[in-house]
Amino acid sequence: MPDDDRLEREINEILDKIERFPDPESRRARARKRIFRRLANAAAEKQRALARQLSRISIGQLMLISFLIILGSFFFSRFLGPVRTWTLLAGVILFVASFAIMVFSRGSSREGPPDGQYWRGREINYSSEPLLARLRRWFSNRRRSRR
Numbered sequence: 001m002p003d004d005d006r007l008e009r010e011i012n013e014i015l016d017k018i019e020r021f022p023d024p025e026s027r028r029a030r031a032r033k034r035i036f037r038r039l040a041n042a043a044a045e046k047q048r049a050l051a052r053q054l055s056r057i058s059i060g061q062l063m064l065i066s067f068l069i070i071l072g073s074f075f076f077s078r079f080l081g082p083v084r085t086w087t088l089l090a091g092v093i094l095f096v097a098s099f100a101i102m103v104f105s106r107g108s109s110r111e112g113p114p115d116g117q118y119w120r121g122r123e124i125n126y127s128s129e130p131l132l133a134r135l136r137r138w139f140s141n142r143r144r145s146r147r
Contacts, residue, residue: 056128059102066094 022030057065069091077084116123129137 058130059098059105061131062098063095063102066091066098070095 070088073080073084073087073091080087116125118124
């Protein structure tokens with residue numbers, strides 16, 4: 001009997017909710033919010049993917065890229081035209097910023113090695129393989145696959 005009362009109560013609650021069905025304007029507002037939320041989640045996922053890709057670039061590689069941008073703006077000044085000045089400026093700013101990051105981050109590591117983070121008894125290491133090692137491995141894999 002108590003189950004019958006509970007079942008009857010739930011049926012009555014459902015019927016009451018049907019009578020208070022949302023009007024078309026509130027349904028449209030909810031649909032707009034849902035679309036906006038999906039777009040925001042998609043944009044956030046794109047940002048996370050970009051951040052993952054950028055996190056693989058080391059400070060040394062960033063300095064090398066900035067140096068190549070500066071040299072490229074000098075050597076290709078005829079082709080770049082008025083963009084040459086902005087390219088040179090961007091290269092110099094990138095070089096100075098990466099140099100400052102490299103210098104100031106080295107100062108904190110001289111105080112002593114930080115304690116590593118461990119999870120399930122293993123040390124967590126977020127550093128990736130250097131670009132040169134990845135390229136070397138890629139070329140060696142390509143040579144093996146040609147044979």
